[in-house]
Amino acid sequence: MLAAALADESAQRTCTFEIFARRLPNGRRYGVVAGTERFVEAVSRFRFGESELAVVGKFLDDRTVEWLRNYRFSGDVDGYPEGELYFPNSPILSVRGTFAECVLLETLALSIFNHDSAIASAAARMVSAAAGRVLIDMGSRRTHEIAAPASSRAAYLAGFTSTSNLEAVRRFGIPGTGTSAHAFVLLHSATDGYHEATAFRSQVAAQGVGTTLLVDTFDIAQGVKTAIEVAGPELGGVRIDSGDLGVLTRQTRDQLDALGATKTKIVLSGDLDEYAIASLRADPVDVYGVGTRLVTGSGAPTAGMVYKLVEVDGIPVSKRSSHKGSRGGAKRAVRLARSTGTIVEEIIFPANAAVPESDEFTVSELAIPLIRSGDPVDSLPTLQDGRQRVAAGLLSLPWEGLKLSEGEPAIPTTFAE
Structure with missing residues (x-):
């Protein structure tokens, strides 16, 4: 032309x-x-x-x-x-x-x-569905490496609280947040058996009790119990990444409160979108980590x-x-x-x-x-x-x-x- x-x-x-x-x-x-x-x-x-x-x-x-x-x-x-x-x-x-x-x-x-x-349009729908709760962009592994920071920026623009993408933190000044992965628990389980204690102790030693521990690698109830035994009732948060999230969230909140960890937050992740977030509105969720559905525009x-x-x-x-x-x-x-x-x-x-x-x-x-x-x-x-x-x-x-x-x-x- x-x-x-x-x-x-x-x-x-x-x-x-x-x-x-x-x-x-x-x-x-x-x-x-x-x-x-x-x-x-x-x-x-x-x-x-x-x-x-x-x-x-x-x-x-x-x-x-x-x-x-x-x-x-x-x-x-x-x-x-x-x-x-x-x-x-x-x-x-x-x-x-x-x-x-x-x-x-x-x-x-x-x-x-x-x-x-x-x-941004998908993220705004998620923000509305979350009704004031924290939303973390965790979508970098589900999109192109060049698109990932731009996705983080668009999500933050729409009301997400933070991102796990450190390039977006560097380039756009977005608050950064992250949690550990199952690989870290499995690394220690190779010598510790199917138990999270060693992994949790290592993470708390490095990051402090304000960290968030991933508790669903093996058995969630046991993972929560071990997390509080290791970190104490001042633990910052526990993350659940699979299963019936509504049921598990209620059970986990009851267990944390019974253990005295009334301020420990519950972080949910695992293929969340605006519909899943809306369905969890009545449950005691503190933080949503959203990945695939966010960076693909939720359909x-x-x-x-x-x-x-x-x-x-x-x-x-x-x-x-x-x-x-x-x-x-x-x-x-x-x-x-x-x-x-x-x-x-x-x-x-x-x-x-x-x-x-x-x-x-x-x-x-x-x-x-x-x-x-x-x-x-x-x-x-x-x-x-x-x-x-x-x-x-x-x-x-x-x-x-x-x-x-x-x-x-x-x-x-x-x-x-």
């Missing part, structure tokens, strides 16, 4: 591309925007060095290769701030510039937003977002393919809310039109400037800002919008001409 556009001189035409999702994944009532900060940072360093040019040079003419050698995005980008909720057709990102410089960003933008928003590994050309030289353009149509023209959006803060509708309107008004509802415009003339704007929202925005967004949803059952999006999105 780039080579052809440079050849016919259409490459410099002024264009607007938008990112949106035509629909939410099945069963979802809302989505959470994530990846904005990563995208802005990625655009600022999106360059073609000699090794990249050597590859594209196998497919493209010298003129195009030379153009790529000097590539710098010089356009403007607006978008929903990270942590904002989105719904079908929400104009999540608007990219403006020449066709050539904007079209190159499609895969970069979609790979970041589709991945991070899928993880929706992509947000299904698309990057579409919507305007050329100020003229709206649109795709009319069956089930894959788009609405032409650059757009903005506002959200209407009751005086209580509950949102009721999202209105999408032409970018050059006046902001819709309402006598009945509070009107809030959604997109903010992200990039101007190729440079990130000053004082972009931080990861902590995004966490607060997600929490506020979940509180703003109508009560039915938080249901885990099938249903329509929590609020309608409508187009104003």
Whole structure:
């Protein structure tokens, strides 16, 4: 496309591309925007060095290769701030510039937003289901090594408390948390028989009594008894990773209390998702460790977002393919809310039109400037800002919008001409 556009001189035409999702994944009532900060940072360093040019040079003419050698995005980008909720057709990102410089960003933008928003959207559902209890991201072993830190960041954005991924701790400043694995118990059982005492003594000696001991390698009741014998009633926590978690949690809480370990926390892990977490709401769980279902979007590994050309030289353009149509023209959006803060509708309107008004509802415009003339704007929202925005967004949803059952999006999105 780039080579052809440079050849016919259409490459410099002024264009607007938008990112949106035509629909939410099945069963979802809302989505959470994530990846904005990563995208802005990625655009600022999106360059073609000699090794990249050597590859594209196998497919493209010298003129195009030379153009790529000097590539710098010089356009403007607006978008929903990270942590904002989105719904079908929400104009999540608007990219403006020449066709050539904007079209190159499609895969970069979609790979970041589709991945991070899928993880954040699943994580937000888990946060709601956990009802204030601690959630730890333990998913690094269940995803690509490059995707793992980004998954941790998206989960933290959505309200997870911490991560076991130390690269995410280093790169994004996320709190780090971890527990030991069955391998550590089995290491010591090779000489100690089917018993955890030696492993537990070693872990407590190294980490202190505030550590969390894994008690389900052999027999949970015996593991809990041994853990308290070794660490005393001030033990920080015990982790259960298998079995009927509801029954085992209640039994373990009763056993810990009977042993005087009333403050010892119970950590659950083992293929948890938002549905399993919700089913355990009445049980005495303190911490959930979530892995596979988190980093795979809990059944929706992509947000299904698309990057579409919507305007050329100020003229709206649109795709009319069956089930894959788009609405032409650059757009903005506002959200209407009751005086209580509950949102009721999202209105999408032409970018050059006046902001819709309402006598009945509070009107809030959604997109903010992200990039101007190729440079990130000053004082972009931080990861902590995004966490607060997600929490506020979940509180703003109508009560039915938080249901885990099938249903329509929590609020309608409508187009104003």
